[in-house]
Amino acid sequence: MAEEQLSFQAEVTRLLDIVAHSLYSEKEVFLRELISNASDACDRLRYAALTQPDLLEDAPDFEIRLIVDQESRTLTVTDNGIGMNRSDLVENLGTIARSGSLDFLSKLGTDQHGDVSLIGQFGVGFYAAFMVADRVEVLSRRAGEPESWRWTSDGKGSFSIGEAAESLPRGTQVVLHLKEDAGDYLEETRLSRVIQTYSDHIGLPIRFGTGADARTLNKASALWTRSRNEITVDQYKEFYHHVSHAFDEPWLTLHWRAEGKLEYTGLLFVPSNKPFDLFDPRRSHRVKLYVRRVFITDEAEGLVPSWLRFLRGVIDSEDLPLNVSREMLQNNPVVTRIRAGLTKRVLGELEKTAADSENADAYRRFWTDFGAVVKEGLYEDSEHRDTLLKIARFRSTRGDQLISLDDYVAEMKEGQEAIYFLSGDDSETLVRSPQLEGFRARGVEVLFLTDPVDEFWVPIVGSYQDKALTSVTRAGVDLAKIATKDSAAGDGASAETTDETPAEGAGIDHLISLFKLTLGDAVKDVRTSVRLTDSAVCLVSDEGDMDIHLERLLKQHRQLSVGPAKRILELNPTHSLIRSLADRANTEGSGDTLADLAWLLLDQARIVEGEPPPDPSAFARRLAEALEKSLI
Numbered sequence: 001m002a003e004e005q006l007s008f009q010a011e012v013t014r015l016l017d018i019v020a021h022s023l024y025s026e027k028e029v030f031l032r033e034l035i036s037n038a039s040d041a042c043d044r045l046r047y048a049a050l051t052q053p054d055l056l057e058d059a060p061d062f063e064i065r066l067i068v069d070q071e072s073r074t075l076t077v078t079d080n081g082i083g084m085n086r087s088d089l090v091e092n093l094g095t096i097a098r099s100g101s102l103d104f105l106s107k108l109g110t111d112q113h114g115d116v117s118l119i120g121q122f123g124v125g126f127y128a129a130f131m132v133a134d135r136v137e138v139l140s141r142r143a144g145e146p147e148s149w150r151w152t153s154d155g156k157g158s159f160s161i162g163e164a165a166e167s168l169p170r171g172t173q174v175v176l177h178l179k180e181d182a183g184d185y186l187e188e189t190r191l192s193r194v195i196q197t198y199s200d201h202i203g204l205p206i207r208f209g210t211g212a213d214a215r216t217l218n219k220a221s222a223l224w225t226r227s228r229n230e231i232t233v234d235q236y237k238e239f240y241h242h243v244s245h246a247f248d249e250p251w252l253t254l255h256w257r258a259e260g261k262l263e264y265t266g267l268l269f270v271p272s273n274k275p276f277d278l279f280d281p282r283r284s285h286r287v288k289l290y291v292r293r294v295f296i297t298d299e300a301e302g303l304v305p306s307w308l309r310f311l312r313g314v315i316d317s318e319d320l321p322l323n324v325s326r327e328m329l330q331n332n333p334v335v336t337r338i339r340a341g342l343t344k345r346v347l348g349e350l351e352k353t354a355a356d357s358e359n360a361d362a363y364r365r366f367w368t369d370f371g372a373v374v375k376e377g378l379y380e381d382s383e384h385r386d387t388l389l390k391i392a393r394f395r396s397t398r399g400d401q402l403i404s405l406d407d408y409v410a411e412m413k414e415g416q417e418a419i420y421f422l423s424g425d426d427s428e429t430l431v432r433s434p435q436l437e438g439f440r441a442r443g444v445e446v447l448f449l450t451d452p453v454d455e456f457w458v459p460i461v462g463s464y465q466d467k468a469l470t471s472v473t474r475a476g477v478d479l480a481k482i483a484t485k486d487s488a489a490g491d492g493a494s495a496e497t498t499d500e501t502p503a504e505g506a507g508i509d510h511l512i513s514l515f516k517l518t519l520g521d522a523v524k525d526v527r528t529s530v531r532l533t534d535s536a537v538c539l540v541s542d543e544g545d546m547d548i549h550l551e552r553l554l555k556q557h558r559q560l561s562v563g564p565a566k567r568i569l570e571l572n573p574t575h576s577l578i579r580s581l582a583d584r585a586n587t588e589g590s591g592d593t594l595a596d597l598a599w600l601l602l603d604q605a606r607i608v609e610g611e612p613p614p615d616p617s618a619f620a621r622r623l624a625e626a627l628e629k630s631l632i
């Protein structure tokens with residue numbers, strides 16, 4: 001077949017442009033990327049050969065080789081892995097399939113050249129080859145297929161592809177025609193240093209040269225099979241970059257060997273940056289499953305609970321059969337037991353970190369990024385509920401810090417029986433909610449629940465240490481038992497509250513019945529409020545009715561099967577506006593003005609809850625009239 005010229009996808013061209021302008025110091029990472037690809041390719045063939053041993057032909061041992069040619073100034077990275085056929089080459093090397101590179105582009109933003117030093121931290125995959133080469137040739141033959149292919153490009157907008165001049169061994173050779181200033185990658189010592197820095201964890205031998213005097217540049221044993229005290233922090237980090245295709249620092253590294261009835265090795269990482277697909281609806285994890293050093297899959301269903309899907313790394317089982325198919329892994333009892341083991345491990349480590357005051361800031365950062373995912377475990381996995389409630393952190397009226405439920409309980413006021421929360425879209429809005437006034441006045445802390453997942457676990461979990469989790473927007477909230485700060489300071493706290501309430505209550509009875517009559521079906525009830533101190537009115541939900549925020553959330557997602565529940569309008573009997581309205585109701589009885597004001601106050605309460613008035617023009621008319629009267 002004749003050679004064909006094809007264009008790169010636009011994103012690739014942009015990436016290549018950035019790569020070409022990268023700084024010298026980061027260039028060596030090109031080798032990390034090519035070795036990582038070579039190793040992945042060997043893993044994939046090893047797996048395929050479990051069911052199709054013929055694919056291995058006469059070369060069952062996998063290896064990676066670096067070959068230099070001083071004369072033609074080329075460095076070739078060779079592997080005998082799965083290889084690529086024509087469409088693989090076009091697809092894999094002409095478009096960006098991988099998350100890492102797309103993530104890199106989006107981090108750079110719209111700035112054409114941006115901060116190119118980011119390349120070192122991200123890894124732009126195969127295209128990194130163009131940092132050191134002005135021309136790259138990829139020669140490849142896919143295992144089990146007869147045709148050999150040659151892909152070549154100078155990284156400027158297009159590549160050519162055609163049949164290779166001669167028949168190739170299985171696998172891939174990446175030939176780099178080194179740039180003028182990249183001559184040091186022809187030296188063994190330089191290459192050896194780069195391999196040691198970035199690729200020592202690779203489980204296959206990486207050899208330098210051809211034939212009998214080839215030297216192995218790495219330890220050539222899979223990192224997780226080595227003992228912990230032989231592994232440096234940097235080696236763990238490079239391995240994390242390799243398995244996760246991410247280039248941040250691992251926040252937590254767990255490496256352990258389970259022995260006895262169940263034998264496996266785990267090397268798992270919690271990233272320090274949120275992976276971009278964390279909230280992908282499939283909620284699938286990316287931990288790689290190996291069986292006795294052979295890569296099986298990175299999609300083993302059930303290996304990792306979906307509420308720990310941010311974990312990256314490797315599980316290597318001694319118990320599963322090597323010929324296990326991906327389908328056989330579903331509901332496999334060994335996999336289930338490994339999941340139980342690793343979940344306990346990870347939770348134990350998180351609990352330890354959460355309890356360690358030296359790590360407090362780091363733990364809060366972790367929780368800010370991953371807490372919303374971890375909380376899914378509260379309703380999916382009742383078995384771990386207690387631990388999860390211990391490690392959960394919340395924003396609250398206390399201030400900017402994140403607190404635990406234990407912190408909350410420790411500060412509960414005398415007479416306070418419940419753990420109060422307010423849910424909404426973000427804590428900045430919640431802080432200003434009038435619903436909180438009565439709680440503030442009594443120094444009662446309120447948790448802010450701002451993740452959609454909170455609406456699901458709270459009703460299921462119900463309480464913590466026998467203290468009911470109670471929304472402050474519920475009608476039944478019993479604040480009267482807790483003294484306000486002011487009254488507590490004086491003598492006989494409770495006496496003062498009881499003195500006051502009936503007097504005020506009697507005063508506004510008439511107003512309340514007037515409001516009820518006017519508003520009719522628009523509200524469920526009208527009552528005096530103990531929760532307000534500064535605002536005149538607010539809306540609350542009745543016991544047993546859906547929380548206001550949940551209802552809005554479901555409405556947004558079109559998941560609401562019933563009509564919206566009616567709310568209770570609460571009036572603040574100590575507010576001067578309510579007091580003068582009450583006086584007016586007592587002296588003048590009903591009238592159009594009072595009726596209009598009832599509607600206005602209801603709309604005002606709705607607006608504060610984030611709901612628009614259902615009849616904006618009526619609202620505007622009443623507001624204009626009220627303003628006009630106040631001016632006359």
Ligand code: ADP
Pocket residue numbers: 033037038041079081082083084092093098099100124125126127172245
């Ligand atoms: P990533 O490794 O993150 O997928 P790369 O840009 O490094 O992204 O590589 C793109 C794709 O090209 C790989 O996913 C793989 O399918 C293919 N590829 C690259 N190098 C090789 C190789 N040596 N052997 C087989 N396939 C390869």
Ligand code: MG
Pocket residue numbers: 033036037125126
């Ligand atoms: Mg890669």
